[in-house]
Amino acid sequence: MTDDxxxxxxxxPWRAARWFNAAEAPSxxxxxxxxxxxxxxxxxxxxxxxxxxxxxxxxxxxxAVYGVAVIGLHTVFxxxxxxxxxxxxxxxxxxxxxxxxxxxxxxxDGPVPLTMQAYGMRGTPTLVVIDQAGRIRLHRFGRVExxxxxxxxxxxxxxx
Amino acid sequence: MTDDxxxxxxxxPWRAARWFNAAEAPSxxxxxxxxxxxxxxxxxxxxxxxxxxxxxxxxxxxxAVYGVAVIGLHTVFxxxxxxxxxxxxxxxxxxxxxxxxxxxxxxxDGPVPLTMQAYGMRGTPTLVVIDQAGRIRLHRFGRVExxxxxxxxxxxxxxx
Amino acid sequence: MTDDxxxxxxxxPWRAARWFNAAEAPSxxxxxxxxxxxxxxxxxxxxxxxxxxxxxxxxxxxxAVYGVAVIGLHTVFxxxxxxxxxxxxxxxxxxxxxxxxxxxxxxxDGPVPLTMQAYGMRGTPTLVVIDQAGRIRLHRFGRVExxxxxxxxxxxxxxx
Amino acid sequence: MTDDxxxxxxxxPWRAARWFNAAEAPSxxxxxxxxxxxxxxxxxxxxxxxxxxxxxxxxxxxxAVYGVAVIGLHTVFxxxxxxxxxxxxxxxxxxxxxxxxxxxxxxxDGPVPLTMQAYGMRGTPTLVVIDQAGRIRLHRFGRVExxxxxxxxxxxxxxx
Numbered sequence: 001m002t003d004d005x006x007x008x009x010x011x012x013p014w015r016a017a018r019w020f021n022a023a024e025a026p027s028x029x030x031x032x033x034x035x036x037x038x039x040x041x042x043x044x045x046x047x048x049x050x051x052x053x054x055x056x057x058x059x060x061x062x063x064a065v066y067g068v069a070v071i072g073l074h075t076v077f078x079x080x081x082x083x084x085x086x087x088x089x090x091x092x093x094x095x096x097x098x099x100x101x102x103x104x105x106x107x108x109d110g111p112v113p114l115t116m117q118a119y120g121m122r123g124t125p126t127l128v129v130i131d132q133a134g135r136i137r138l139h140r141f142g143r144v145e146x147x148x149x150x151x152x153x154x155x156x157x158x159x160x
Numbered sequence: 161m162t163d164d165x166x167x168x169x170x171x172x173p174w175r176a177a178r179w180f181n182a183a184e185a186p187s188x189x190x191x192x193x194x195x196x197x198x199x200x201x202x203x204x205x206x207x208x209x210x211x212x213x214x215x216x217x218x219x220x221x222x223x224a225v226y227g228v229a230v231i232g233l234h235t236v237f238x239x240x241x242x243x244x245x246x247x248x249x250x251x252x253x254x255x256x257x258x259x260x261x262x263x264x265x266x267x268x269d270g271p272v273p274l275t276m277q278a279y280g281m282r283g284t285p286t287l288v289v290i291d292q293a294g295r296i297r298l299h300r301f302g303r304v305e306x307x308x309x310x311x312x313x314x315x316x317x318x319x320x
Numbered sequence: 321m322t323d324d325x326x327x328x329x330x331x332x333p334w335r336a337a338r339w340f341n342a343a344e345a346p347s348x349x350x351x352x353x354x355x356x357x358x359x360x361x362x363x364x365x366x367x368x369x370x371x372x373x374x375x376x377x378x379x380x381x382x383x384a385v386y387g388v389a390v391i392g393l394h395t396v397f398x399x400x401x402x403x404x405x406x407x408x409x410x411x412x413x414x415x416x417x418x419x420x421x422x423x424x425x426x427x428x429d430g431p432v433p434l435t436m437q438a439y440g441m442r443g444t445p446t447l448v449v450i451d452q453a454g455r456i457r458l459h460r461f462g463r464v465e466x467x468x469x470x471x472x473x474x475x476x477x478x479x480x
Numbered sequence: 481m482t483d484d485x486x487x488x489x490x491x492x493p494w495r496a497a498r499w500f501n502a503a504e505a506p507s508x509x510x511x512x513x514x515x516x517x518x519x520x521x522x523x524x525x526x527x528x529x530x531x532x533x534x535x536x537x538x539x540x541x542x543x544a545v546y547g548v549a550v551i552g553l554h555t556v557f558x559x560x561x562x563x564x565x566x567x568x569x570x571x572x573x574x575x576x577x578x579x580x581x582x583x584x585x586x587x588x589d590g591p592v593p594l595t596m597q598a599y600g601m602r603g604t605p606t607l608v609v610i611d612q613a614g615r616i617r618l619h620r621f622g623r624v625e626x627x628x629x630x631x632x633x634x635x636x637x638x639x640x
Binding site: 218219222223305306307308309310311312313314315316317318319 | 538539542625626627628629632633635636637638639
């Protein structure tokens with residue numbers, strides 16, 4: 001049972017149409033008890049390619065051994081025909097991304113996919129850090145300093 | 161008439177299935193008399209995104225006023241379904257590329273497109289510098305230093 | 321009283337011939353209860369200028385508000401005549417370093433100054449992170465990733 | 481005899497109190513016939529260390545084989561006591577600078593040294609490119625793009 005008095009909002013479940021780099025679909029519920037980093041990106045977003053994805057990669061390399069789960073989410077909200085799953089698959093291969101990456105489920109009635117809507121994300125890249133109790137501790141659009149992300153993860157791993 | 165005793169090979173014409181950023185198709189023949197930089201890339205090639213295309217952009221910004229023509233060529237030789245023209249169009253838009261970019265014409269019988277074959281390119285990024293007489297003065301796969309490319313262009317502009 | 325069973329060694333006091341950016345000399349004893357980052361450098365060490373000092377600066381900017389003390393230590397063990405305090409003062413001014421920086425006390429009988437000896441440092445840059453109980457939790461020569469340093473500091477701030 | 485109608489000013493001779501990396505003092509007169517790159521810097525100037533000197537190094541590595549002479553000039557106009565020749569010597573050693581570097585001759589009556597005055601330099605880094613006839617073809621304070629410097633040198637080498 002989670003503490004209802006927490007000042008931190010519960011992270012909504014994500015919804016993915018399909019997954020890459022995952023034998024079975026990772027769910028937020030199944031990751032309860034672990035720190036989760038959710039990195040929302042678009043493959044044709046220059047800021048994601050230059051800063052966001054390298055940071056997600058480094059987080060995966062640095063913290064996987066401490067049980068931190070790094071989850072990528074391809075939240076296409078523009079140029080939909082240009083960023084299909086087949087293009088994403090080649091992108092993941094060429095950029096050597098090894099953590100699980102889900103394709104955010106398209107909405108039936110608009111360009112913004114469902115998880116992006118549920119989290120209220122404003123664009124890409126967006127970094128979300130979720131604690132062991134499933135609560136959102138960081139939700140940031142744009143570039144975030146490695147020192148700051150590192151400190152938050154260190155704090156969460158220490159139970160702080 | 162070109163000088164048949166030149167030690168530099170004549171650049172073959174390029175063949176493009178379609179063009180972006182160009183009202184009409186640029187042809188090598190029509191550019192005779194100008195220095196031409198041909199930058200071959202793939203939109204999902206990390207080295208192209210990190211180094212090759214920023215250099216092509218800088219060449220365009222630096223030397224267009226001196227009459228240098230910068231021509232991009234999307235030479236897809238792998239992941240064909242992932243790098244269709246519709247994906248390339250979004251890529252060009254997101255990365256703010258403003259010079260003409262052609263889609264190298266697919267071969268009927270193999271993965272390597274026609275211009276890539278004609279030039280004997282080994283991969284992407286490849287930089288080709290063609291002089292005012294249509295001869296290949298530089299043909300390099302991988303990263304090339306700005307100082308070296310700049311010096312060659314300066315030399316050609318001086319008629320050297 | 322510190323826990324004698326700790327697996328982490330107690331940090332020895334530092335010894336400085338003089339200080340910059342400090343009204344009075346900071347002592348490790350007086351900082352007990354706070355996380356301390358000790359950054360040992362030489363002003364003419366390229367790795368310190370390119371990586372170590374920018375990281376120390378970023379640590380100061382990021383974590384000073386959380387009570388982390390960042391202390392620079394100029395550990396000259398070569399080119400002594402070239403890196404005198406007057407040169408260091410100009411360096412600190414030009415590079416806009418704002419955290420306290422001590423000049424490691426020269427040894428009477430060799431090139432390696434006293435604090436550098438006491439900590440067993442092998443060269444510059446060296447990063448030492450000391451916890452609230454005065455114990456050394458990280459002692460690294462060369463480049464250390466921001467994510468890793470951030471995580472350690474976050475963990476210590478959480479009491480982990 | 482130089483062409484008196486040239487639109488480019490003649491470069492004044494430099495005056496150095498001493499030289500590093502040179503068996504005998506290089507003089508501008510003796511370099512007539514070669515392209516000369518004069519890079520004015522101060523060892524404690526962050527922009528020189530981050531951009532100017534790496535560019536001078538790259539120019540030396542790229543163009544020495546074409547006869548281009550790269551000359552460093554330590555133009556100390558502030559913090560004189562901090563940037564003495566003994567400090568400069570250690571700096572040159574640590575940063576692996578291999579081209580000749582002169583110490584601009586101090587003026588008897590002010591902080592700005594003699595060559596810096598003669599060239600009308602406004603600060604450091606300053607890049608001066610001198611053609612084979614001893615005329616100043618580029619005189620720039622601050623950062624200059626590699627492509628632009630490369631193009632000028634290429635042009636001069638081609639006699640343009």
